[in-house]
Amino acid sequence: MLRYLVPLGLFLVLVVFLAIGLGRDPHVIPSALINKAAPTFRLPQLKDPAKTFSAEDMRGKVWILNVWASWCVACRDEHPWLFEYARSGAVPIYGLNYKDQREDALAWLGELGDPYVLSAVDLDGRVAIDYGVYGAPESYVIDQNGTIRLKHVGPLTPDIWSQKVLPLVQDLNRQGVTK
Amino acid sequence: MSDSRLLPLLFLCFFSLFAVTANAQPTADDAALEQRLNRLSQELRCLQCQNQTLADSPAGLAEDLRREIRAQMKAGKSDKEIIAFLTERYGQFILYRPRVTGVTYLLWFGPFALLLGGLTLLFRYIKQRRDSISEQPLTAEDRRRAEEMLAPSGKETA
Numbered sequence: 236m237l238r239y240l241v242p243l244g245l246f247l248v249l250v251v252f253l254a255i256g257l258g259r260d261p262h263v264i265p266s267a268l269i270n271k272a273a274p275t276f277r278l279p280q281l282k283d284p285a286k287t288f289s290a291e292d293m294r295g296k297v298w299i300l301n302v303w304a305s306w307c308v309a310c311r312d313e314h315p316w317l318f319e320y321a322r323s324g325a326v327p328i329y330g331l332n333y334k335d336q337r338e339d340a341l342a343w344l345g346e347l348g349d350p351y352v353l354s355a356v357d358l359d360g361r362v363a364i365d366y367g368v369y370g371a372p373e374s375y376v377i378d379q380n381g382t383i384r385l386k387h388v389g390p391l392t393p394d395i396w397s398q399k400v401l402p403l404v405q406d407l408n409r410q411g412v413t414k
Numbered sequence: 415m416s417d418s419r420l421l422p423l424l425f426l427c428f429f430s431l432f433a434v435t436a437n438a439q440p441t442a443d444d445a446a447l448e449q450r451l452n453r454l455s456q457e458l459r460c461l462q463c464q465n466q467t468l469a470d471s472p473a474g475l476a477e478d479l480r481r482e483i484r485a486q487m488k489a490g491k492s493d494k495e496i497i498a499f500l501t502e503r504y505g506q507f508i509l510y511r512p513r514v515t516g517v518t519y520l521l522w523f524g525p526f527a528l529l530l531g532g533l534t535l536l537f538r539y540i541k542q543r544r545d546s547i548s549e550q551p552l553t554a555e556d557r558r559r560a561e562e563m564l565a566p567s568g569k570e571t572a
Contacts, residue, residue, distance in 0.1 A: 261464065262464070264507045265505060265507075267503060268502075334474065360474075360478045361478075368475075369461035
């Protein structure tokens, strides 16, 4: 009996491992930046290049940095949802326009609307490298102390929003500024 | 191969030389730096096309990262510092050879443990088998029959 049960058991273990492996998205790489300070930057704003935006400006607030580009197909899927999240007023969403042409980016926002408080322009993708961006869209939840608390790769779907982002944001806001 | 087929082939060989020179054009003074960049980026994974190295990948991000590494090399950073810079941002995933840490013990030593375990099982099995088959000496009758079978048919044995 045992001589049949042992291989069967091993086989089942293998099946479980393979099933877990199949269920995982290999493109989602765990971020090394969780609970680290959000990299500082100062970049020109998309709609008003004379003004700049810096992560430092957001000290004391919980906010979301959403990496997007007009050439990014998944960003288009995500876009209508961002409107809803922004409208809910739960947390301000700032855009990081990643390796885009200014005209293309402005046209994109003109066509689909602009859910962002503002977007900063990362023309050469240098800031995105600091943030460990490897594809758009990506979103970061940054707390009052400027610490990255969550990174989500891919569109912020309503499921992700209601299960991960919103509870975290509410939790952080409840805790307030902790120095 | 006939001449008519050889000619286009020669043509291709000739023009492919231009293709190579058009792709890589390091100037004389930073040839060493490009070589160093190339060597380092062979060790790094492109995050967009994950089974390619940073050196081979044509992806936009790989291009940006190579540019970043080049800039840091020009600024006098060591390979170690550059790798630290990248792993801080992208995690160990960017390394084709992850460091040996508590998390990666299984990755590094798992295959050897499996091999050792397999060999142990194999030897135990062989030994058990050998023990279970007891030797049985041939009787005189067995020997006679064996010789009868081995003998060439119809002829006398020598």
